Amino acid sequence: MSDPLADFVTLLQPRAPFSKRVSGAGRWCVRRTEFGQPFYCVVLEGTVRLAVDGHTTVTLENGDFVLIPSMPGFTMSSDDDAGAGQPSAAPLLLPDGEYRQGRPSGAPDVRLLIGHLVFDSPDTALLVSLLPKLVHVRGQARLSTLVQLVGDECRAQRPARDVVLERLLQVMLIEALRSFSGSVEVPGLLRGLADPRLAAALRGMHERPAHPWTVGELAREAALSRSVFYERFTRALGSAPMEYLLAWRMARAKRRLREGRGSIAEVAAESGYSSASTFTVAFSRHVGASPAKFARAGNQGMT
Numbered sequence: 001m002s003d004p005l006a007d008f009v010t011l012l013q014p015r016a017p018f019s020k021r022v023s024g025a026g027r028w029c030v031r032r033t034e035f036g037q038p039f040y041c042v043v044l045e046g047t048v049r050l051a052v053d054g055h056t057t058v059t060l061e062n063g064d065f066v067l068i069p070s071m072p073g074f075t076m077s078s079d080d081d082a083g084a085g086q087p088s089a090a091p092l093l094l095p096d097g098e099y100r101q102g103r104p105s106g107a108p109d110v111r112l113l114i115g116h117l118v119f120d121s122p123d124t125a126l127l128v129s130l131l132p133k134l135v136h137v138r139g140q141a142r143l144s145t146l147v148q149l150v151g152d153e154c155r156a157q158r159p160a161r162d163v164v165l166e167r168l169l170q171v172m173l174i175e176a177l178r179s180f181s182g183s184v185e186v187p188g189l190l191r192g193l194a195d196p197r198l199a200a201a202l203r204g205m206h207e208r209p210a211h212p213w214t215v216g217e218l219a220r221e222a223a224l225s226r227s228v229f230y231e232r233f234t235r236a237l238g239s240a241p242m243e244y245l246l247a248w249r250m251a252r253a254k255r256r257l258r259e260g261r262g263s264i265a266e267v268a269a270e271s272g273y274s275s276a277s278t279f280t281v282a283f284s285r286h287v288g289a290s291p292a293k294f295a296r297a298g299n300q301g302m303t
Helices: 004-012 122-127 141-155 159-177 189-193 195-208 215-221 228-238 241-258 262-272 275-288 291-297
Strands: 014-025 028-031 038-043 048-052 059-061 065-068 074-077 099-102 112-119 135-137
Touching: 004 074, 004 122, 004 159, 004 195, 004 241, 014 141, 014 159, 038 141, 059 074, 059 122, 065 141, 065 159, 112 122, 112 141, 122 241, 135 159, 141 159, 189 195, 189 228, 195 215, 195 228, 195 241, 215 228, 215 241, 241 262, 241 275, 262 275, 262 291, 275 291
Parallel strands: 014 099
Antiparallel strands: 014 112, 028 074, 038 065, 038 112, 048 059, 048 074, 065 135
């Protein structure tokens, strides 16, 4: 049976081009605006304040994990009222490769592993829009271990490093999203999967994307009336059922075409279209380029 969350993370194609260890001592403050890249942080020791634009300030504790898929501005500071003031000077690089904020010497009050992610999917904006703006997970030792493994692999130059990192990142993101215990009031994939009825319909779409689904048939998968299913799905996911299905089919098709896996006719059939011509019309309307042109663009990031 297809797992929508695993499918979702696989399509995102995450990479971790950067990670570093950071420690803080005394009073310090870091402010980043229009950062632009997905950001993660795990607290290895101590506590730290994180204020993400549009969210309530949170105090992160030892073992906490934070993922911000669509990176707005944020402030990170020492855990005291005076810490969140003017940004501190640039961090000091210590001999052991750790970056120090605040007081340059002495034992640190907090140690962090932070990093940036890159999503290589040509549909990154669509996929990220289905995620919570802030994922904060507490008390998950498995997740902390995974993040440390990612950081270690980033710094090492071992054989098959990129393959190992890709797998670790996929597992890390899945673990983070399924462990997320925060509010799922914001429309998106996690809110849909949290509803057992909608989750059944989502699994059907992901397991059989080529099936000629109708709203009525999806409603039967969810054991709901057509009208109740439509309203419930749209409220939870932020898009109507057939809009979500079209977006999912096109995201899968984009990846197949970009990677050169299969002819246009084969991709059309796997996307639920009876012919290459009808698929071409739908794809061109949705993407703004024909499948052939998109395929030729390869990995140049055309969307």
